[in-house]
Amino acid sequence: MRLVLMLLALVALAGLALAAGRSWLGPVEVMQALFSGPEGVGRMLWSLRLPRLITGLVAGMCLGAAGLVFQTLLRNPLASPDVIGLTQCAAFGAVAALMAGLPPMAGAWVGAVSAIILLGWLAAHPREGLAPRAVVLQGLGLALLAGAGTEALILRAGDGNASMAMAWLTGTLNGAGWPEVGHALWLVPLLAPLFTARRILDRLELGDDLARSLGLRVGVLRAALGLLAALIAAGAVSLCGPLGFVALAAGPVSRWLARGRPDPFLAALVGAGFVTLADVLARGLAPAALLPTGLYTALIGAPILLVVLRRQMSDKSS
Amino acid sequence: MLSSVLPQRSVPPALPLLCAGVAVVFVAALCLGAQDYGPGLLWQALVARDPKDLAQAVVVEMRLPRALAALMIGAALAVSGLMMQALTRNPLADPGLTGVNAGAALAVVAGLWFLGPMGSAATAAFALSGAAAAAVLVRLLAGSGGGTLRLPLAGAAFASLCLSVVSFVVLMNPEARNLYRFWMVGSLALADTGRLAALAPLGLAGICLGLAVSRQVESLMLGEDLGAALGLHPGRVLSLALAAIAMTSGAAVAIAGPVGFIGLIAPHLARRLASGAGLGVTMLLACPLGAGLTLLADIAGRWLMRPAELPLGIVLAMIGAPVFMLLIRSILRKED
Numbered sequence: 001m002r003l004v005l006m007l008l009a010l011v012a013l014a015g016l017a018l019a020a021g022r023s024w025l026g027p028v029e030v031m032q033a034l035f036s037g038p039e040g041v042g043r044m045l046w047s048l049r050l051p052r053l054i055t056g057l058v059a060g061m062c063l064g065a066a067g068l069v070f071q072t073l074l075r076n077p078l079a080s081p082d083v084i085g086l087t088q089c090a091a092f093g094a095v096a097a098l099m100a101g102l103p104p105m106a107g108a109w110v111g112a113v114s115a116i117i118l119l120g121w122l123a124a125h126p127r128e129g130l131a132p133r134a135v136v137l138q139g140l141g142l143a144l145l146a147g148a149g150t151e152a153l154i155l156r157a158g159d160g161n162a163s164m165a166m167a168w169l170t171g172t173l174n175g176a177g178w179p180e181v182g183h184a185l186w187l188v189p190l191l192a193p194l195f196t197a198r199r200i201l202d203r204l205e206l207g208d209d210l211a212r213s214l215g216l217r218v219g220v221l222r223a224a225l226g227l228l229a230a231l232i233a234a235g236a237v238s239l240c241g242p243l244g245f246v247a248l249a250a251g252p253v254s255r256w257l258a259r260g261r262p263d264p265f266l267a268a269l270v271g272a273g274f275v276t277l278a279d280v281l282a283r284g285l286a287p288a289a290l291l292p293t294g295l296y297t298a299l300i301g302a303p304i305l306l307v308v309l310r311r312q313m314s315d316k317s318s
Numbered sequence: 319m320l321s322s323v324l325p326q327r328s329v330p331p332a333l334p335l336l337c338a339g340v341a342v343v344f345v346a347a348l349c350l351g352a353q354d355y356g357p358g359l360l361w362q363a364l365v366a367r368d369p370k371d372l373a374q375a376v377v378v379e380m381r382l383p384r385a386l387a388a389l390m391i392g393a394a395l396a397v398s399g400l401m402m403q404a405l406t407r408n409p410l411a412d413p414g415l416t417g418v419n420a421g422a423a424l425a426v427v428a429g430l431w432f433l434g435p436m437g438s439a440a441t442a443a444f445a446l447s448g449a450a451a452a453a454v455l456v457r458l459l460a461g462s463g464g465g466t467l468r469l470p471l472a473g474a475a476f477a478s479l480c481l482s483v484v485s486f487v488v489l490m491n492p493e494a495r496n497l498y499r500f501w502m503v504g505s506l507a508l509a510d511t512g513r514l515a516a517l518a519p520l521g522l523a524g525i526c527l528g529l530a531v532s533r534q535v536e537s538l539m540l541g542e543d544l545g546a547a548l549g550l551h552p553g554r555v556l557s558l559a560l561a562a563i564a565m566t567s568g569a570a571v572a573i574a575g576p577v578g579f580i581g582l583i584a585p586h587l588a589r590r591l592a593s594g595a596g597l598g599v600t601m602l603l604a605c606p607l608g609a610g611l612t613l614l615a616d617i618a619g620r621w622l623m624r625p626a627e628l629p630l631g632i633v634l635a636m637i638g639a640p641v642f643m644l645l646i647r648s649i650l651r652k653e654d
Contacts, residue, residue: 078471083478122643125650134650140415140474141643144578148635151503152628170485244482248475291489298482305475312472 002257006269010057013276017053018045020284047177055176056279056293057272058184059236060246064271065194065264066233067247068254069225072201072262074132077308080247081233084139087242088146089115090234095153095168105183105238112234115142116226171243171294173279180239187235194228194264201225201262243278243294245301246271252308274300330599332591336606340389343613347385348377350617352625379511386518387509388616388630389609391574392584394521394566396608397528399581400588400601401563404535405457405556408469409586410645413449413567414578416473420480421452422571423502427487430494438516438572445572446520450564452476457560481576504577504631506616517569524565525605531558532598577612577631579638584608586645 018034019025025033025045033042067080074084081087093111094104119142123134150168200221203211208218233247254267278296349355355373363374395413402411402418413419425448429436436444456473481502488494488502500507534555537548570577588604612630615637619628
């Protein structure tokens with residue numbers, strides 16, 4: 001039921017995203033344009049708004065699912081990929097690849113995977129193994145380091161790259177077209193297995209010992225889920241830059257919708273809705289300013305973050 | 319018996335050495351840059367200034383205020399960080415990492431948004447109030463318990479929240495965009511004589527206040543009961559300490575934007591040098607350490623990619639983030 005409602009909300013948001021922009025379309029006009037195909041009336045819709053919508057939806061799904069998976073694996077509602085440095089490392093890798101003339105998606109993946117390896121090495125404890133809080137804190141340092149590195153790379157590239165700099169530091173859907181949709185489709189096969197991981201996440205949340213006694217191979221599952229989530233998060237970053245707060249906010253919201261249970265599919269839908277809403281605001285409120293979408297995701301995500309922080313404060317055990 | 323009552327050496331032996339080191343770095347900061355000059359030119363500019371000489375003008379009018387600003391914000395942020403660490407009993411507290419600097423930056427751009435371009439005094443007032451609010455918030459966050467490691471996480475989330483609003487405001491405002499593009503990430507590019515003259519007194523007063531209350535803060539942190547027995551007023555000491563944090567951080571942010579990590583690295587090095595001496599001695603050592611480090615980072619930023627420059631905040635993050643990660647590693651290993 002909640003899933004159906006969420007899907008309906010997403011469809012409504014998508015319709016709004018097609019209608020919004022410098023020239024607003026009515027519902028009838030949107031339908032006409034959609035069915036008339038890329039020629040004629042629907043040209044603007046088909047060449048600009050539709051690919052932008054699809055890219056945003058896929059990126060949002062990736063970020064939302066990845067956020068929930070990391071928050072569950074690390075047992076901390078703040079431990080999303082943008083807090084523990086994965087998205088920043090992916091952005092760094094993508095920018096470095098772009099400057100070397102390589103495909104940014106490959107760079108983002110290399111960045112995210114090396115971030116995971118680095119975190120594992122930095123946070124490893126001789127006796128305790130990999131403690132979640134160590135991963136989270138080392139990730140915090142890594143995020144700052146990679147952010148500074150990206151900024152330095154962009155400054156090195158010289159002036160005239162201000163818009164590119166904004167894209168890679170705050171995330172934007174400006175300039176997303178059909179080639180980006182093509183890249184985005186690569187992420188769907190990686191996203192699908194995460195959607196089936198609801199049971200596994202549920203049991204992992206009971207604690208490692210209990211999960212083990214239920215017959216799960218905890219270490220392998222953790223590594224596999226973490227790697228998959230890192231890859232899709234990095235893929236989303238390579239599409240539209242590190243859209244802030246999407247991964248962070250989608251997890252808690254989806255848990256609230258699912259009565260406290262981790263559900264990656266729901267989190268993906270929430271993430272997709274979140275990005276679409278932010279993009280509607282970005283194009284609807286100030287269409288001339290061309291502000292990056294990431295600014296609006298941050299503004300919507302901020303209140304959610306405050307709620308999470310407040311809960312953490314009142315919950316003394318974590 | 320007597321040695322435990324009497325204060326130990328009041329001036330630590332490392333202090334003069336550190337000050338000499340800072341003086342050397344200061345001269346280097348005046349000489350090095352997009353164009354390198356010898357110390358001879360400095361001497362000439364100092365003794366017999368030739369108003370038509372371009373090189374002397376660069377040194378006196380651009381590099382000198384900038385180097386002085388680096389000294390000031392370095393010392394101020396070191397004091398701010400050390401005080402914050404004492405108040406939260408957390409070696410990872412830093413005005414950058416906990417979001418105090420970001421809060422001050424947010425207040426400054428909020429003022430910019432509502433009032434338009436502001437003078438130095440108004441900027442200082444906004445930065446001060448933003449830093450104060452954020453410092454109180456940090457103290458609340460840390461006071462709610464939860465161990466050493468929650469504060470930096472909650473602080474990072476809070477800081478990223480403030481900074482995204484900062485970039486929102488700056489980007490919405492085309493005038494501000496050009497002026498504050500570098501200030502936003504922490505840079506001394508805006509530091510000039512007027513700004514420095516207006517804001518340095520605030521920072522220096524904050525440093526002095528920090529030094530003055532260091533002993534009371536130390537006693538208070540041993541336990542409120544003990545503090546009260548020693549005749550302290552816990553509420554008053556706490557608000558003075560928070561005021562010192564807000565003044566130092568606020569002045570630094572108003573000049574150079576949200577610069578992180580100085581408040582983490584300088585106090586850490588100072589604690590090592592002070593080897594168990596009190597908070598006041600550690601603070602005395604942290605001042606030249608912070609000033610020297612900031613100067614070095616600014617020199618590196620101007621020199622590495624010249625004639626372009628790498629903002630101070632980025633250089634410091636590149637040095638500071640690895641230090642932060644090493645610190646966490648050692649804390650986690652020590653804790654159990």
